[in-house]
Amino acid sequence: MAGGAKLVFGLVLSCLAVSVYAQDIDDCLACHDDVEHTSMAHTDVSCGECHTNITDKRHRRGVEPLTDEESCGECHGRTLRTVGRSVHDGESNCASCHGDPHAIHRIDDPASAVSPVNQIQYCGACHDEPPYLVDGFLASVHGRGLLRSGLVEAAPSCASCHGVHDIKAIDDDGAPTSHANSPEMCGSCHGTLLDDWKVKSSHGIGWAAGSDDVPVCTDCHSSHAIIDPIMAEARLQSADTCGDCHEEYLTTFRATFHGQASNLGLAVSATCSDCHTSHANLPADDPHSSVHVDNVVETCANCHEGVSPAIASFNPHSDPTDPDGNFAVYIVWLFMTSLLIGVFIFFGAHDSLWLQRSIVALLRGELKEERSKQGPYIKRFSAMYISMHVVIITTFLLLALTGLPLKFHYTPWAQTLIGWLGGIEFARVIHRLAAIGTFGYMGFHVLNLFIRWAFLRERGLMWGSSSMVPQWRDVKDFVANIRYFLYLGERPAGDRWTYWEKFDYLAVFWGVVIIGLSGLMLWFPLFFTQFLPGWTLNAAHVVHSDEALLATGFIFIFHFFHTHLRPESFPMDIVVFTGKMPLHRLKAERPLEYQRLVDNNELDDLIVEPPTRAEAMTAYIWGSIFLSIGIALAIGIIWALLSH
Numbered sequence: 001m002a003g004g005a006k007l008v009f010g011l012v013l014s015c016l017a018v019s020v021y022a023q024d025i026d027d028c029l030a031c032h033d034d035v036e037h038t039s040m041a042h043t044d045v046s047c048g049e050c051h052t053n054i055t056d057k058r059h060r061r062g063v064e065p066l067t068d069e070e071s072c073g074e075c076h077g078r079t080l081r082t083v084g085r086s087v088h089d090g091e092s093n094c095a096s097c098h099g100d101p102h103a104i105h106r107i108d109d110p111a112s113a114v115s116p117v118n119q120i121q122y123c124g125a126c127h128d129e130p131p132y133l134v135d136g137f138l139a140s141v142h143g144r145g146l147l148r149s150g151l152v153e154a155a156p157s158c159a160s161c162h163g164v165h166d167i168k169a170i171d172d173d174g175a176p177t178s179h180a181n182s183p184e185m186c187g188s189c190h191g192t193l194l195d196d197w198k199v200k201s202s203h204g205i206g207w208a209a210g211s212d213d214v215p216v217c218t219d220c221h222s223s224h225a226i227i228d229p230i231m232a233e234a235r236l237q238s239a240d241t242c243g244d245c246h247e248e249y250l251t252t253f254r255a256t257f258h259g260q261a262s263n264l265g266l267a268v269s270a271t272c273s274d275c276h277t278s279h280a281n282l283p284a285d286d287p288h289s290s291v292h293v294d295n296v297v298e299t300c301a302n303c304h305e306g307v308s309p310a311i312a313s314f315n316p317h318s319d320p321t322d323p324d325g326n327f328a329v330y331i332v333w334l335f336m337t338s339l340l341i342g343v344f345i346f347f348g349a350h351d352s353l354w355l356q357r358s359i360v361a362l363l364r365g366e367l368k369e370e371r372s373k374q375g376p377y378i379k380r381f382s383a384m385y386i387s388m389h390v391v392i393i394t395t396f397l398l399l400a401l402t403g404l405p406l407k408f409h410y411t412p413w414a415q416t417l418i419g420w421l422g423g424i425e426f427a428r429v430i431h432r433l434a435a436i437g438t439f440g441y442m443g444f445h446v447l448n449l450f451i452r453w454a455f456l457r458e459r460g461l462m463w464g465s466s467s468m469v470p471q472w473r474d475v476k477d478f479v480a481n482i483r484y485f486l487y488l489g490e491r492p493a494g495d496r497w498t499y500w501e502k503f504d505y506l507a508v509f510w511g512v513v514i515i516g517l518s519g520l521m522l523w524f525p526l527f528f529t530q531f532l533p534g535w536t537l538n539a540a541h542v543v544h545s546d547e548a549l550l551a552t553g554f555i556f557i558f559h560f561f562h563t564h565l566r567p568e569s570f571p572m573d574i575v576v577f578t579g580k581m582p583l584h585r586l587k588a589e590r591p592l593e594y595q596r597l598v599d600n601n602e603l604d605d606l607i608v609e610p611p612t613r614a615e616a617m618t619a620y621i622w623g624s625i626f627l628s629i630g631i632a633l634a635i636g637i638i639w640a641l642l643s644h
Helices: 002-021 025-031 077-084 094-098 119-124 134-138 141-148 158-162 182-187 191-200 202-208 217-221 232-243 247-254 257-263 272-276 296-301 309-313 327-363 383-407 412-420 424-454 472-485 499-523 535-565 583-589 591-599 613-643
Strands: 377-379 580-582
Touching (some): 134 141, 182 191, 191 202, 327 472, 383 412, 383 424, 383 535, 424 499, 472 499, 580 583
């Protein structure tokens, strides 16, 4: 009994000590009126239970600030020891996360600093630099679910992934967010995806086997700025994400129409996960792979309903420069590349010689008549041909403005231009409308030629001085011109059409047919693969892309030089817009045509008034717009080719 009595006596003394030195909360607040004690977690805890260093009633000796061990450790000792093993040991204290010790609330209380909603900002107070961007998390699918949708129970917060007190550095093997552990951590919510990934994905199979070289959830989805996979932003980023490891395949993908369109913001364009899937991505030689030869038709049908089995030979990662790939596509690429290089070398050399010779002629005063705009004028083009030329210019520029950004999608100017045009989807509509216009004017012109030849008996359309068909005289004029450029002879006497004008004219026929047919194949792939193998789409893409480069490069450089930028007509030849040409210029540049008109008594009938001021200003304004756009695109093409 004596021992029991001592125990009871000790308890009594303890209670008395508390009553003396640890006053009731209300008693303490009578003096400490600057303290707002609103804690809902410590409603049964008196001041003295935390402030154990208080030794006298009036604190005459002063009170030193409490440490976590002196206050929180009295009740939460085990938790403190856990924090001591974490990444936060020595870096923060309890109040850093839980807030004011006098206003601590339970974690499930919305007012708590560590509630799922509030802990984001509290953690972000320290972790405000990459990769712990609070803003990134708030914009993520998790952050929006937590803060905007109020999914407190479902959406994860910081503690959901990193833990509460035993938080470890990401490079710690014991951290749930480490590379090795993050799949299981993510799988705690996304269990079905984890199960599929571990057995149906080459990545997951490698991870399950203990490999450190395979990507895990955070490598693809990131850690904090996780975007909803169905969002356009996520789809547009997916190729670059996969390309971090599969750089070679990213390069070949970006060279296809899927990759080009995706890089310019077309979110509906197929990207890596559309074909390979997100969590069941197996090698192409695996029979269970979505891109296995036996499954690829079904995979393509997810986007292209009604696709034929022929699509199986289409290569979404085609490298036309590889002869070991599809040899037929390689031959197409070789031909188009040779044609492009050959034309540019030929006319580059030809026009360079021409330019220097014209500059010399200009300095010698030999071009005064050709550059003069005085005197009588002759009607050279009818209203129909003026209108047709304007249509050709307009449709061509629209095709170039909306098509070249696809080829040079990797350049800032291409992406900016697509933005100015209202986005890739709107640009695609404009491109196709311009293509329809191109087919329209070409069909009209061919029909016009046929009627004139077959019914109006204009046999000169096929042969003779007014024909656009190349003749032996054009070969002789070319040789004579080269001699003239090299100061070895006189300039040849020109007729109605020169050899370079005939080339320009016939190039339109070639371009419309080649670009048009290949464009139709890319526009209607399901139709053409009903009777053509899928690899022809790869070939069509090569043809369409390279011929477009040839056409635009030739028009914006060489045709502009031939027509407007050579010293004879600089800065602009407006005859194509007015239809009127100075008579003395005709006599100087095309003496054979001039003499024939005189001999046939046709000259007087063609004499017209010079262009009015309004006609000339209109021609110069529109011509300047067309020239400026073309020259800007030419500069962009050269920049893109040199920087790639």
